[in-house]
Amino acid sequence: MIIEEIVTNINDLSPDERNKRHLEKVHLESADLMKRIQRVETDHGRDLGIRLKNPHDLEAGDVLYMDDQNIIMVEVKRDDLLIIRPRNMYEMGTIAHQLGNRHLPAQFEGEEMLVQYDYLVEELLVELDIPFIREDRKVKQAFRHIGHSHGS
Template identity: 50%
Template sequence: MIIEKILGNLHQQPDAYASHHKEKVVLPSTLLVKRIQRVTTDHGKELGIRLPAGTGDLRDGDILAIDQHNIIVVSVLPTDVLVIKARTIHEMGVVAHSLGNRHLQAQFFDGSSEYGAEVMVCQYDHTVEDYLKSVGVPYDRQERVMPVPFRHAEHSH
């Protein structure tokens, strides 16, 4: 089976498919950015994903296929991340600048998010953890399913 479009997202309409049998394509977040790939469901079914150019990244809960009784959805593995909880805007600016110089991707969340505070989240890196310890910025190391994948920043000097 070739998947050429995303049919919706299970998280946006959870009750609509409550009676369907759910089959999962379990992916690490690094593969969410690939438009063309071969995947296998947790039931051993092989699928090809070939999304058109301009299609957004895959996300947790994306519906790949559906019939009267079954639904195939993307299930994203948790990512090892650092949740950085700067105490002031100055502290956040200094940390963000330092991480930007390393070309690390970060995602920002406000107090109404699942984090319950204004935080910056980046993929785990031991050098970043060492830096945060050295400057005394509070952080937690967590496993999280991120709403969007971290994407390598293209750049040139």
């Protein structure tokens, strides 16, 4: 089966719509969410080809296929993350500036900044005395690097 577009997101379906169908999941690494073309396998052993027509990153819960009996959706595997919890705007500005200089992508959930684990960032957080924890957590979207150069 070739998937060319996202049907919907599981969170946009009513509980009745979800519960009346058999659910299969495609488990992806967060980095794979950015791939438009890939071959995957569901947790029930079904092979799928993903070839998205539109340039769109996959997200947790995206429904790749749905009929009257089945749903195949994206489930994101856990990432090794640093969960940064600045206490104030100064700490937030300091760590955001430092991470920006390293071109590290970050995500935000509530009051937390999430970055993929890096021992140098961990050392920096300890040095700057900015609160953080290291945790395996599922993210909803891919960590996307923003491409640019410092030249003119």
